[in-house]
Amino acid sequence: MKESLKHCVNGMIDTLRGEGVLPTMALPQFRIDRPKEHDHGDFSTNAAMVMARVARMKPRDLAERMLAAMPTDQTDILRWEVAGPGFINFFVSPTRLRRQVHDILTAGPKYGFSPLGHGKKIMVEFVSANPTGPMHVGHGRGAVTGDVLCRLLHATGHQVHREYYINDAGRQIDVLGRSVLHRYRERIQGSELPQPTDFYPGEYVFDILDAIPTPLQQSLQEWLANPDQPEQETALLGAITRFAVDWVLEDIRKDLGKLDIHFDHWFSERQLHEQGGIDHALEVLRVKDLIHDGLLEKPKGGGERLQDEWETRTQPLFRATAFGDDVDRPLQKPDGQFTYFAADIAYHLNKYERGFDSLVNIWGADHGGYIKRVEAALEGLTGKKGLLHVLLVQMVNLTRNGQPVRMSKRAGNFVTLRDVVEQVGADAVRFWFLTRASASQLEFDLDLAVARSNDNPVFYVQYAHARICSIWRQMQEKGIEECPLDANALSLEVELDLIRFLDTFPETVESAAAHLEPHRIAFYLQDLAAKFHNYYNATRILEDDPKVRGGRLALCQAVRQVIANGLQLMGVNAPERM
RNA sequence: GCGCCCGUGGCUCAACGGAUAGAGCAACGGCCUUCUAAGCCGUGGGUUGCAGGUUCGAUUCCUGCCGGGCGCGCCA
Numbered sequence: 001m002k003e004s005l006k007h008c009v010n011g012m013i014d015t016l017r018g019e020g021v022l023p024t025m026a027l028p029q030f031r032i033d034r035p036k037e038h039d040h041g042d043f044s045t046n047a048a049m050v051m052a053r054v055a056r057m058k059p060r061d062l063a064e065r066m067l068a069a070m071p072t073d074q075t076d077i078l079r080w081e082v083a084g085p086g087f088i089n090f091f092v093s094p095t096r097l098r099r100q101v102h103d104i105l106t107a108g109p110k111y112g113f114s115p116l117g118h119g120k121k122i123m124v125e126f127v128s129a130n131p132t133g134p135m136h137v138g139h140g141r142g143a144v145t146g147d148v149l150c151r152l153l154h155a156t157g158h159q160v161h162r163e164y165y166i167n168d169a170g171r172q173i174d175v176l177g178r179s180v181l182h183r184y185r186e187r188i189q190g191s192e193l194p195q196p197t198d199f200y201p202g203e204y205v206f207d208i209l210d211a212i213p214t215p216l217q218q219s220l221q222e223w224l225a226n227p228d229q230p231e232q233e234t235a236l237l238g239a240i241t242r243f244a245v246d247w248v249l250e251d252i253r254k255d256l257g258k259l260d261i262h263f264d265h266w267f268s269e270r271q272l273h274e275q276g277g278i279d280h281a282l283e284v285l286r287v288k289d290l291i292h293d294g295l296l297e298k299p300k301g302g303g304e305r306l307q308d309e310w311e312t313r314t315q316p317l318f319r320a321t322a323f324g325d326d327v328d329r330p331l332q333k334p335d336g337q338f339t340y341f342a343a344d345i346a347y348h349l350n351k352y353e354r355g356f357d358s359l360v361n362i363w364g365a366d367h368g369g370y371i372k373r374v375e376a377a378l379e380g381l382t383g384k385k386g387l388l389h390v391l392l393v394q395m396v397n398l399t400r401n402g403q404p405v406r407m408s409k410r411a412g413n414f415v416t417l418r419d420v421v422e423q424v425g426a427d428a429v430r431f432w433f434l435t436r437a438s439a440s441q442l443e444f445d446l447d448l449a450v451a452r453s454n455d456n457p458v459f460y461v462q463y464a465h466a467r468i469c470s471i472w473r474q475m476q477e478k479g480i481e482e483c484p485l486d487a488n489a490l491s492l493e494v495e496l497d498l499i500r501f502l503d504t505f506p507e508t509v510e511s512a513a514a515h516l517e518p519h520r521i522a523f524y525l526q527d528l529a530a531k532f533h534n535y536y537n538a539t540r541i542l543e544d545d546p547k548v549r550g551g552r553l554a555l556c557q558a559v560r561q562v563i564a565n566g567l568q569l570m571g572v573n574a575p576e577r578m
Numbered sequence: 579g580c581g582c583c584c585g586u587g588g589c590u591c592a593a594c595g596g597a598u599a600g601a602g603c604a605a606c607g608g609c610c611u612u613c614u615a616a617g618c619c620g621u622g623g624g625u626u627g628c629a630g631g632u633u634c635g636a637u638u639c640c641u642g643c644c645g646g647g648c649g650c651g652c653c654a
Binding site for chain 2: 033035036044087130167170301309311313326330333334341364366368394395435437439451456457460463464474478480511514523526533537541
């Protein structure tokens with residue numbers, strides 16, 4: 001509806017241009033809004049207000065002229081008016097509203113979809129948790145946010161590519177391998193050994209031990225019996241590290257699978273190194289003269305270790321300051337290895353070279369400090385601004401019955417994503433993660449998430465869907481005659497209101513996709529469920545009069561469809577009974 | 579010290595630059611011989627952290643403060 005009204009207003013503007021009231025030059029963008037106030041109509045536009053200056057007219061006068069250009073043959077708008085400082089308000093005819101129910105039922109599962117994206121290729125990189133241990137709840141929030149964002153982009157006509165960046169190179173991976181080896185030694189010797197300084201103490205390391213294949217175990221045992229062979233140690237450590245990373249990745253994949261989250265591609269950082277991706281990226285930067293040798297000041301933060309070990313030296317730096325970053329960023333460590341940032345530059349160049357029109361990264365809020373430098377690198381590499389959008393996802397605080405759940409790795413009560421999914425189920429986890437904007441911290445109450453009450457938004461929305469389904473069951477049980485679903489019989493103001501709200505669903509989907517804010521769908525569904533419960537409570541659906549009954553059933557079916565579509569976008573089930 | 583995010587009823591949060599700032603929780607008062615009361619209705623509660631600026635119009639954008647969180651590695 002909104003779109004067709006926009007065309008209508010554009011037509012009026014063209015007419016005024018023809019009459020010389022408005023200039024032919026580019027005009028300021030106008031908006032079509034839905035006023036909060038009922039008396040202000042179904043839609044309003046600020047067109048006359050924003051164009052008053054170029055027309056050299058008072059906003060209200062211009063509004064009158066515009067309305068005079070309203071096509072005479074249209075029937076969707078019942079009446080219109082100039083109001084306030086110069087708004088034009090439109091009142092949609094009830095006939096048009098009733099037709100909307102029909103349109104929703106016809107579109108079915110496709111209602112809310114749009115071709116807006118024109119097949120634009122977007123990559124969404126998300127989760128990308130280091131394969132050094134199980135996923136925690138915060139990773140889960142990023143995973144769900146990314147997955148739903150992908151669903152939204154798909155529904156709005158984008159070509160979406162989902163990618164997981166595996167940090168399978170670097171120190172942390174070595175630490176994992178050594179941790180496994182350490183535990184293996186302990187097991188063979190039957191006693192605890194002093195822990196290395198860099199060490200992962202988690203329980204899952206023992207699970208990895210149990211899974212080590214027999215041939216590798218035999219090699220390890222042979223070596224431990226005769227340990228004085230450095231080359232052998234290096235080779236075995238390499239083998240055990242690769243095995244451990246694969247094991248953890250499989251573990252992560254399983255967790256994501258339980259949330260029905262899947263990727264098109266798992267991109268290995270190690271392969272990026274092996275295939276010369278970093279050399280390639282640095283070469284591109286060098287050609288553009290964006291690398292220079294320089295000194296770096298010792299940073300303010302970073303802890304004691306950094307403060308002690310800092311070595312001021314001349315090293316290759318990326319000119320990040322040329323693109324708005326605070327300092328130039330180092331590309332190589334003292335031992336000659338590339339920095340994580342160097343790999344990230346290469347990875348993002350690789351993304352660009354694969355031909356994506358737009359890149360979206362979903363990061364934990366603790367990575368916020370890296371946005372500028374990665375944006376700077378992409379701009380330096382490609383000469384284009386705004387290719388990358390980084391969505392920061394804030395931390396999750398777990399509570400149980402309002403009390404914080406303490407999480408300490410040492411005490412062994414670390415709550416993993418898997419624990420939470422097993423306790424409350426995938427639907428509740430997915431929905432709950434989207435009950436706040438991603439930039440806001442989220443409190444996740446494990447008790448409330450499974451509570452069957454209206455405090456629990458998951459059940460509240462699912463219940464609305466189930467309630468509608470039960471109407472049809474009720475009809476069968478009572479042997480009530482089937483009647484054609486015909487919205488023309490709808491006349492109550494609450495019914496027209498409900499239709500108006502159903503009509504905003506496509507706009508909600510579009511704006512959620514455009515602003516990269518998947519939580520808007522959750523908010524919308526909560527509103528819709530509330531409106532439906534309200535209607536249901538006050539209005540008898542299964543009226544004796546088949547005409548009235550058919551109208552209300554049509555409306556209910558449309559509400560059910562929109563709830564189902566919204567839940568589908570969120571990856572949450574729409575149960576038929578509860 | 580610097581950067582990013584946040585600041586809205588007692589609490590948790592909404593509001594693509596629009597008209598009288600909205601929900602839920604909590605509090606109080608109502609609604610079940612009728613399709614799921616796992617629900618609904620009503621009442622009270624606000625100087626949108628503070629001060630400026632841009633605008634016809636600012637919770638929204640800009641600047642400066644104040645308060646909270648996160649980050650500031652040659653870690654990932």
